[in-house]
Structure formats: C-alpha cells, structure tokens
Amino acid sequence: MPGSLLSAKLVKTEQLSANTLQLSFELVQDERASFNFIAGQFVQLQFEIDGELHKRSYSIANSPDDFKATGQLQVALSLVSGGIASELFQKASPGTELNIAGPFGVLTLPETFPGQLILVGTGTGIAPYRSMIPQLKTLSDKGTAVTVLKGFRYREESIYSEDFTQLPNLKYRTCLSRESTVNTANYEYAGHVQDQFDALYLNPENDVVYLCGNPSMIDDCVILLRDRGLSPRQIKREKYVYSGH
Numbered sequence: 001m002p003g004s005l006l007s008a009k010l011v012k013t014e015q016l017s018a019n020t021l022q023l024s025f026e027l028v029q030d031e032r033a034s035f036n037f038i039a040g041q042f043v044q045l046q047f048e049i050d051g052e053l054h055k056r057s058y059s060i061a062n063s064p065d066d067f068k069a070t071g072q073l074q075v076a077l078s079l080v081s082g083g084i085a086s087e088l089f090q091k092a093s094p095g096t097e098l099n100i101a102g103p104f105g106v107l108t109l110p111e112t113f114p115g116q117l118i119l120v121g122t123g124t125g126i127a128p129y130r131s132m133i134p135q136l137k138t139l140s141d142k143g144t145a146v147t148v149l150k151g152f153r154y155r156e157e158s159i160y161s162e163d164f165t166q167l168p169n170l171k172y173r174t175c176l177s178r179e180s181t182v183n184t185a186n187y188e189y190a191g192h193v194q195d196q197f198d199a200l201y202l203n204p205e206n207d208v209v210y211l212c213g214n215p216s217m218i219d220d221c222v223i224l225l226r227d228r229g230l231s232p233r234q235i236k237r238e239k240y241v242y243s244g245h
C-alpha cells in the first residue's frame, strides 16, 4: 500500500564510487509481502538521531523482481559533506534498524511508447533507471528506441555502467563535464547531458524524456526540451531536492 511505514534493517553497504554508497535494506519478514513498488519509485528512510526524527528520500535502485527474489531494497546515496544521512550511513553497521515509508513517485514507465524514450540522470539520479532495466529490455526488444544519458563531473564518479552496457539494443552515454579527454569506445562523451539532445534528433510529436537528479540540471533540460517543441506531458521529472524534510 503506498505510504506504508515498514520496519527495516541495513544489511549491506557497498562503495560504488568515492562519494557514493549503495545501501541494501531488508524488510521485516512478515511486512515484505505487503510492499510492492513500480520501477522508478522512491522510498523515504526514517531514522532517529538523539531523539530527533529525520526523513530522507531515495530512489529504489533495484528492480521489483530483484526485490522479490532477494527481499532486499537497494538505494544509491551520494555523500554530502556534513549531511545527516550521509554521516549516519557512512558509519552505520549491518543490523542498523530504521523505518521505510513508501513507495512514492510517478517516474514510472508505461508499457509502450509511440516514439523514442530518453532517460536522463545525473549522479545517483541514474538509480531509478537501473530499477527499470528489465522493463527497458522488454521495451527495446520490442523496438522502442531507448537512450540512457548519465551525467557526472569525473569518470571515477560514474556508477552502474555495466548494468546498462549489457543491454545490446539500448543506446547509452556517460557525459563527463569536467574531464579533459573522453573515450567514446567506453561510451564517454564530453560535456553535460543536455549537450546530447541535438544528436538524438528529438521528435516533438511523440518522444518522451525522463529527467532525474540535480534540480538545476532538470530546469536547464526542461527549457531546452520546451524550446525543441516537447510538451509538458512528454517530460517526466524527479528532482532530488535536499531541504525541508
């Protein structure tokens, strides 16, 4: 049920890059069956520090099928200096208990698309698309042109590359805004994600663009996409805003 509050515990922390952690949470056994999510949704982690309740939202990074098979929910957390959740999860040991609310969000896929599907994510904003991989595979196998554009400053910040490069029918690009050289054989392109829009020959009649992550990137992309004739219903977004929880 959307908005349920479930008891969970941290079971694993993995370092995806110098500033990104992947956290795996297990739901309490008898609550697992009642938790259903659609790829692209997010959860809210709720935890107390010194008696104060904190709530932070994170996109689910694994697919619903993977959750059913393992009982674990994965999220990718981009560490921010002095951040409350960032500091907690850098130190948290397996077994740490917390509550998870959700699932929330509408950054989800329909079964068919009339045109191209372009998925744009900066930093951990790529996580919801990783959750969608089984659906993306089905869509691209049925002929939908799917492009994933990932944006990072530096090569070593990039995460989840191998998850996307294994999908043969999907076009995949990592845009590196601060590297002086790039290797296109390794799917790398210089600049920002939005610099790739021209190369996609967007059709304003029926292409759909998903945007996830940094709020300024999303605002910049929306302006460019509207200039190219895409209507609001062709642009879906999830902004990782970080205040006011």
Ligand SMILES: Cc1cc2nc3c(=O)[nH]c(=O)nc-3n(C[C@H](O)[C@H](O)[C@H](O)COP(=O)(O)OP(=O)(O)OC[C@H]3O[C@@H](n4cnc5c(N)ncnc54)[C@H](O)[C@@H]3O)c2cc1C
Binding pocket: 042, 056, 057, 058, 059, 060, 075, 076, 077, 078, 079, 080, 081, 082, 083, 084, 085, 086, 087, 124, 125, 127, 238, 239, 240, 241, 242, 243
């Ligand atoms: C719908 C939604 C989904 C989200 N999904 C994800 C996700 O999948 N992965 C993820 O890593 N984050 C995600 N976020 C952001 C996440 O919820 C937290 O805001 C983030 O992890 C920072 O939490 P914190 O407690 O470590 O920092 P806080 O204690 O909240 O922040 C401390 C200070 O750090 C600075 N700060 C915080 N975040 C940033 C930032 N991103 N960039 C620059 N400065 C910052 C600010 O100055 C802030 O005052 C999502 C947010 C939303 C709304």
